[in-house]
């Protein structure tokens with residue numbers, strides 16, 4: 022069969038297939054064994070990783086390498102093992118094998134297999150598979166956003182007092198960071214807004230914005246692999262992306278606001294405490310002199 026004239030579509034079709042296969046692996050583990058025995062920790066005692074995260078990421082990367090050998094990767098567990106987290110202009114797969122690992126360990130049914138694809142440092146398409154819900158969120162830049170093939174459209178709400186907001190408590194338990202998280206949460210809740218929710222997955226919070234059930238999601242401390250795939254799903258559903266400072270989103274900054282429109286984004290951003298975590302693309306720690 023001749024190669025399609027649209028190589029990025031071939032890659033996206035592969036991503037959907039391998040995300041679905043990854044979801045089957047995840048469901049198998051959830052249904053058949055106690056994940057709590059498989060848990061390790063990373064940046065903190067509550068930043069969890071399991072052998073399923075690692076197996077899923079290996080499955081995705083090995084399958085891509087065989088079809089697209091020249092492509093590059095940024096994978097959560099590969100970076101955790103020391104791979105560089107640098108986005109070049111080359112075609113790059115940005116992978117979070119299980120977004121919502123803590124949910125996975127606790128059998129809380131919101132886990133997303135996230136595969137984003139960037140060319141010239143711009144996300145071309147994104148796939149987020151909510152494995153327990155069996156919802157495949159997809160978007161291709163300029164061609165719309167979908168959930169299981171049905172078009173997605175953000176909420177039309179412009180009144181912040183009638184909005185639902187999503188955020189997360191993250192995995193940093195530094196008391197000063199916890200204070201900033203609760204300071205922002207207090208200001209947002211007191212506007213008031215209708216409610217605050219958190220799926221336990223950055224990507225699924227962003228998909229909730231894209232499908233119109235949440236007006237805005239914000240968080241500081243996320244990583245590029247948490248948000249890259251869902252970023253194009255939000256924008257193709259008509260939403261906007263910002264930094265918590267109000268500036269343009271920087272995928273490596275570890276800060277994000279995803280909203281249904283500029284009105285809601287501006288109003289909530291005015292309430293947020295701005296702080297920073299180390300950038301994802303920071304230079305590796307220099308050896309001591």
Ligand SMILES: O=P(O)(O)O[C@H]1[C@H](O)[C@H](O)[C@H](O)[C@@H](O)[C@@H]1O
Nearest residue numbers: 119120121122123189191222223
């Ligand atoms: O489950 P992860 O892939 O580690 O990503 C989550 C992160 O650990 C932290 O819980 C953030 O608050 C979440 O938004 C993110 O999805």
Ligand SMILES: [Mg+2]
Nearest residue numbers: 117120121247
């Ligand atoms: Mg994640």
